[in-house]
Amino acid sequence: MKGRCALAELKTSLWNCNFSHIYVEKEALNHEITKKILSHFKNSTFIEINSYKEVFSRRCQSFSAQKNSPKLILAVKKENFLYKGAEVCHDFGNSNFYYSSSIMNCIYDCEYCYLRGVYPSSNIVIFVNIEDTLKNVEDILKKHPLYICISYDSDLLALENITGFTAMWIELAKNNPNLKIEIRTKSANFKALGSFTPLNNVYIAWTLSPEEVITRFEKNTPSLKCRIESIKEAISKGWKIRLCFDPLLYIDSFERIYGKFIDYVFESIPKENISDVSIGVFRISKDYFKKMQKEYPSSLLLAYPFECSNGVLSYRKKHSEDMINFVYDKVSKYIEKEKIFTLEG
Amino acid sequence: MIFISIAMYCEASPFISELHLKKDTYNSKFQIFEKDDIKLIITGTGMISSASALTYILTKYNASFSDIFVNIGICGGSDKISLPIGTVFLCNKIINNDNKKSFYPDMLFKHPFKEASLESFSHVVTEKDNVQGDLVDMEGAGVFQAASIFLPPHQIMCIKILMDFLNTKGITKEKVSEIINPSVAVICNYINEIAKINLRQEPILSEDEEDLILKLGNNMKLTNAMAVELLKLAEAYKVRKGEIIEALSPFLNINCKSKYEGKMCFGRIKNKLMEL
Numbered sequence: 001m002k003g004r005c006a007l008a009e010l011k012t013s014l015w016n017c018n019f020s021h022i023y024v025e026k027e028a029l030n031h032e033i034t035k036k037i038l039s040h041f042k043n044s045t046f047i048e049i050n051s052y053k054e055v056f057s058r059r060c061q062s063f064s065a066q067k068n069s070p071k072l073i074l075a076v077k078k079e080n081f082l083y084k085g086a087e088v089c090h091d092f093g094n095s096n097f098y099y100s101s102s103i104m105n106c107i108y109d110c111e112y113c114y115l116r117g118v119y120p121s122s123n124i125v126i127f128v129n130i131e132d133t134l135k136n137v138e139d140i141l142k143k144h145p146l147y148i149c150i151s152y153d154s155d156l157l158a159l160e161n162i163t164g165f166t167a168m169w170i171e172l173a174k175n176n177p178n179l180k181i182e183i184r185t186k187s188a189n190f191k192a193l194g195s196f197t198p199l200n201n202v203y204i205a206w207t208l209s210p211e212e213v214i215t216r217f218e219k220n221t222p223s224l225k226c227r228i229e230s231i232k233e234a235i236s237k238g239w240k241i242r243l244c245f246d247p248l249l250y251i252d253s254f255e256r257i258y259g260k261f262i263d264y265v266f267e268s269i270p271k272e273n274i275s276d277v278s279i280g281v282f283r284i285s286k287d288y289f290k291k292m293q294k295e296y297p298s299s300l301l302l303a304y305p306f307e308c309s310n311g312v313l314s315y316r317k318k319h320s321e322d323m324i325n326f327v328y329d330k331v332s333k334y335i336e337k338e339k340i341f342t343l344e345g
Numbered sequence: 346m347i348f349i350s351i352a353m354y355c356e357a358s359p360f361i362s363e364l365h366l367k368k369d370t371y372n373s374k375f376q377i378f379e380k381d382d383i384k385l386i387i388t389g390t391g392m393i394s395s396a397s398a399l400t401y402i403l404t405k406y407n408a409s410f411s412d413i414f415v416n417i418g419i420c421g422g423s424d425k426i427s428l429p430i431g432t433v434f435l436c437n438k439i440i441n442n443d444n445k446k447s448f449y450p451d452m453l454f455k456h457p458f459k460e461a462s463l464e465s466f467s468h469v470v471t472e473k474d475n476v477q478g479d480l481v482d483m484e485g486a487g488v489f490q491a492a493s494i495f496l497p498p499h500q501i502m503c504i505k506i507l508m509d510f511l512n513t514k515g516i517t518k519e520k521v522s523e524i525i526n527p528s529v530a531v532i533c534n535y536i537n538e539i540a541k542i543n544l545r546q547e548p549i550l551s552e553d554e555e556d557l558i559l560k561l562g563n564n565m566k567l568t569n570a571m572a573v574e575l576l577k578l579a580e581a582y583k584v585r586k587g588e589i590i591e592a593l594s595p596f597l598n599i600n601c602k603s604k605y606e607g608k609m610c611f612g613r614i615k616n617k618l619m620e621l
């Protein structure tokens with residue numbers, strides 16, 4: 001305990017606090033969302049920049065060092081309002097699967113997070129002109145329906161109190177029944193959406209992991225208990241809930257830990273209110289993995305002898321299948337099989 | 346290693362005394378003062394001279410990602426600054442006035458200074474100049490850009506001491522030392538504290554282990570790509586199992602006569618190193 005205190009002390013005495021510095025693109029300065037965000041950080045130092053890339057894309061940055069004191073960068077998005085959903089991600093049977101990236105990077109710090117391999121920096125970029133993304137979506141909706149995951153390159157709900165982005169997406173979904181959105185989160189922040197009426201075309205998708213995994217591999221995220229409390233609140237208000245047991249991690253005593261965990265989840269949550277469940281093992285593009293491993297060479301999670309198929313690394317087929325099958329069997333004791341979606345590595 | 350660059354000797358001399366640095370008399374290109382792992386170079390004024398000097402010293406001492414670099418010097422204050430002469434600043438933005446390019450040190454660590462933006466000019470700045478930064482100097486942007494090639498942005502610092510408000514009349518060498526002197530101890534303390542922070546990831550394999558694996562690769566006549574793969578596998582194995590030598594011990598006396606034989610052996614070692 002003494003050691004822990006000393007570490008915590010070192011952390012507070014050494015590092016600047018999160019968002020101690022906020023970089024704002026000139027073009028974003030007068031945006032309403034910029035003003036709203038800045039109003040939350042009266043003690044931060046504001047630095048004007050020409051383009052977010054001047055800060056975000058500097059050479060030789062240390063993703064891991066920056067995680068100790070992440071900064072905020074407010075920018076204006078000029079293009080790429082929507083991206084085609086990746087094959088390694090679940091589409092839950094939806095066509096026209098896209099994701100949006102109005103925030104890059106996350107306040108959490110999961111050891112398996114692919115963002116570690118994607119971005120040159122762990123500073124958080126918020127594109128304040130969300131209205132342009134929403135407008136772009138509305139234009140496309142005139143042509144065909146859309147299924148959009150709005151919280152892939154970040155955890156939108158975790159930052160909802162300062163951005164209000166999730167609320168704006170929900171408004172859009174309310175006015176456009178041919179739009180389906182998924183809000184994926186590990187936060188325990190459902191209360192930020194408490195005032196909204198639930199919608200049929202909005203799924204709140206909670207990623208859940210055993211407490212042992214959270215403590216070890218999902219740094220800074222809320223405990224399982226807190227996430228479950230938030231889910232229960234959302235269910236009681238009538239929201240559609242998706243549970244994501246993804247990524248399953250290859251850990252010692254997998255069956256004991258995950259078995260106990262699945263039972264705990266379904267004993268805590270009224271299962272009839274779960275819309276669907278996704279199950280997937282850890283998988284990552286080979287290029288992202290290389291960068292992650294370089295930045296975090298001593299990660300036990302990344303030291304597994306992965307197999308590569310079509311540029312994607314994952315556990316050995318036998319392990320992947322065993323893990324998925326085990327969790328699938330456990331989950332199917334509680335949930336109808338048609339509601340369970342699996343994705344192997 | 347701590348690298349310090351300062352434009353003029355009169356700015357550097359209080360730091361040389363405080364840090365007990367000795368002149369490296371073998372160096373004729375630049376004046377370098379040193380002690381253990383501290384190297385201080387007098388760069389001369391101007392962005393090109395200072396960037397050249399910095400590149401020289403970082404290359405000469407083979408700067409690595411765990412080293413830190415600090416540029417220290419006097420600066421002028423624009424009309425945005427209303428702090429007294431002698432105030433010490435840590436720059437959070439550095440603008441090159443010539444091409445308007447901006448550079449941003451990573452402000453990860455707490456510090457005892459004020460913060461400001463700095464604009465570097467190729468000429469002595471007067472009240473007539475159109476100044477964007479809070480502070481002005483003639484080196485900051487040059488050294489920052491050069492240092493960024495070698496070091497991560499959280500290990501590059503630019504510390505400036507306010508000397509005047511764009512009026513350099515009456516500034517003598519003595520005056521420079523007099524204004525710098527009161528801040529020398531706090532700046533040196535800060536540098537020493539930052540240097541103690543070790544964010545460097547210790548290599549997974551010890552030097553001996555790495556040598557042994559390279560030798561093993563040679564004995565198997567592995568191609569470069571295969572030798573790199575062997576090192577990667579060995580690292581991952583050590584992370585999982587906590588050791589590597591014992592795992593490789595059955596293979597240490599291998600001496601392959603042909604590439605084909607080497608390939609076969611490599612296959613066996615791979616299997617061993619991929620064990621869970």
Ligand code: SF4
Binds near residue numbers: 152153
């Ligand atoms: S919550 Fe998701 S986005 Fe955030 S660090 Fe974890 S894996 Fe990455």
